[in-house]
Amino acid sequence: MSVDSKVSKYTNKNKNLLCESVNLRRKIIKNETFTNESDHMDSEYEDVLLEKKYIKELTEKHQEGTKKVPKFLSAALKGLPERWKNWVVRLVFAIIMISAFCVLIAGGPLALMGLVIAIQVKCFQEIMQVGFHVYRVDDIPWFRQLTWYLLCISNYFFYGEYLFDYVGQPLNRIESLQFLIKSHRFISYCLYLIGFTVFVMLLVKKYNTRQFHLFAWAHVAILITVMQSYLLIRNIFDGLIWFITPSLMIIMNDIMAYVFGFFFGRTPLIKLSPKKTWEGYLGGGIATVVFGSILSYFLLQYPYFTCPVDYSEDADRIVIIDCTPGYLYQTQEYIIIIGNFQSIFNIQPFVLHSFSLSIFSSVVGPFGGFFASGFKRAFKIKDFGDSIPGHGGIMDRFDCHVLMATFVYVYISSFIRDVSPQKILTQVYNLKLEEQLSFYYQLENFLASKNLLN
Structure with missing residues (x-):
C-alpha cells in the first residue's frame, strides 16, 4: 500500500483532522518504510480519529440523574x-x-x-x-x-x-x-x-x-x-x-x-x-x-453525639461508650480584652471549632x-x-x-x-509475655515515682 493511500484511509473519515494527517504523512515519509514503529503510529493515530466518536457515544449512552x-x-x-x-x-x-x-x-x-x-x-x-x-x-x-x-x-x-x-x-x-x-x-x-x-x-x-x-x-x-x-x-x-x-x-x-x-x-x-x-x-x-x-449547640446537649466510639467486651461489638462530656463539650468561660474593652462570655469549645469547620x-x-x-x-x-x-x-x-x-x-x-490508650494497650498485648512484664514494671516504677499509685 502506498504512503498516500495509507494516510487517506484515515483522513477521509474526518476532514477536521487534516492537519494531523499531514503530520502523520511527514513521519511516515521520514521513516521511509512501514516498520513496527510506524504500525504503532498508525494505531495511535486511529485512536485519535476515533476519540471524538467514542466521547460522543459516551455522552449519548451515559445516564443522567438530573434529567430523571x-x-x-x-x-x-x-x-x-x-x-x-x-x-x-x-x-x-x-x-x-x-x-x-x-x-x-x-x-x-x-x-x-x-x-x-x-x-x-x-x-x-x-x-x-x-x-x-x-x-x-x-x-x-x-x-x-x-x-x-x-x-x-x-x-x-x-x-x-x-x-x-x-x-x-x-x-x-x-x-x-x-x-x-x-x-x-x-x-x-x-x-x-x-x-x-x-x-x-x-x-x-x-x-x-x-x-x-x-x-x-x-x-x-x-x-x-x-x-x-x-x-x-x-x-x-x-x-x-x-x-x-x-x-x-x-x-x-x-x-x-x-x-x-x-x-x-x-x-x-x-x-x-x-x-x-x-x-x-x-x-x-x-x-x-x-x-x-x-447544629453544634444542639448536638452538644446529648452525650450520644459527644462520647467516643469504642469496642465493648460486654456487648462484644463497637458501641458508643457512656462518658462524662470532656472539656471540648462543656461550657467554658472566655475573656476578650481589646485595649480598655473587656468582655466575658461562656461557650463550649466545640462550637468554636465548628466555626472553623463551617x-x-x-x-x-x-x-x-x-x-x-x-x-x-x-x-x-x-x-x-x-x-x-x-x-x-x-x-x-x-x-x-x-x-x-x-x-x-x-x-x-x-x-x-x-x-489513644486503647491503641497502646493493643500494641502491648502483641508483645511477648516477658516484654509485657518488663513494660508493666517500668510503668509501675514510673507511676510510683510520681506518687500516683497511692
Whole structure:
C-alpha cells in the first residue's frame, strides 16, 4: 500500500483532522518504510480519529440523574416548566436523603459505618464506569474484576489495621489469628502483588496504552473513595459529632447554594460550572456558618453525639461508650480584652471549632464539586450516574465530602486528638509475655515515682 493511500484511509473519515494527517504523512515519509514503529503510529493515530466518536457515544449512552423524573412524580409535575420540575424533584429527594441519614444516625456508629462503605463502593463503581467507557477495554476478560479486587484489598489494608486496634484484645485470645494480626501489612502487600501480576498477564498489545491508563485511573479512584471513607470512619470513632456536623454542613452548603443561585443567581462564579454563581456561593456560605453554630449547640446537649466510639467486651461489638462530656463539650468561660474593652462570655469549645469547620465547608468545600464538574466536562457528561433523580449519581452528591473528610481528620489530629490508650494497650498485648512484664514494671516504677499509685 502506498504512503498516500495509507494516510487517506484515515483522513477521509474526518476532514477536521487534516492537519494531523499531514503530520502523520511527514513521519511516515521520514521513516521511509512501514516498520513496527510506524504500525504503532498508525494505531495511535486511529485512536485519535476515533476519540471524538467514542466521547460522543459516551455522552449519548451515559445516564443522567438530573434529567430523571420518577414515575410517581411525572403526573404531578406534568404542567410545570422544566426548570421548576427539576427544582421540585431535587427538593423531594433531598428531603428523602436527609430523612434516611437521620434514621441511620439513630442506628448508631455501625449503621453509619455501613453507610460510608456503601457510598464508597457506589462512588468507585461510577468513577470506574466512566473510565471503562473512555478507555474502551470492556472486551478484555477479567479486567473489570481486577479493579474490584484492588478495591477490596485496599479496604482490607486500611480498615484491617485500624479495626485491629479496637477489637484486637478479643482477637489476641485466638491463637490462629495471631499471624493475621501481626502480619497484616505483609499480607496486604502480597495481595496487591497478586493483583499487579494479574494486570501484567492481562496486557494485550492492541490495548496496551489504554490498559495502563485505566490501571492508573483505578488507583486514583481508590485514593478518592477508599482513603476518604477510611478518614470518615476514623472521625466517627472520635465521636459522632465529628462525623455528623461536617457532613450536614456540606449538605446545607450545597442546598443553600443551589437555592440562592436558583432565585438570586446573576453573576457566574467559575467557567468549569456555568450554573454556579457568586450569589449562590456567598449565600450558601453564610447560611452554612449560621447553621453550623446552631447544629453544634444542639448536638452538644446529648452525650450520644459527644462520647467516643469504642469496642465493648460486654456487648462484644463497637458501641458508643457512656462518658462524662470532656472539656471540648462543656461550657467554658472566655475573656476578650481589646485595649480598655473587656468582655466575658461562656461557650463550649466545640462550637468554636465548628466555626472553623463551617468556614472550610463554605469556602473550600465547594471546590470539590468544581473539580468534579471539570472532570465531567472533560468527557462531556453531566452526571456520574442516575442513582438519585434530580441530583445525578452518588458521586455527584458526595464530591465535596472528599475534601471535608480529609480536613476534619487533619484538624482533629492537629488540634484535638490525644494519644489513644486503647491503641497502646493493643500494641502491648502483641508483645511477648516477658516484654509485657518488663513494660508493666517500668510503668509501675514510673507511676510510683510520681506518687500516683497511692
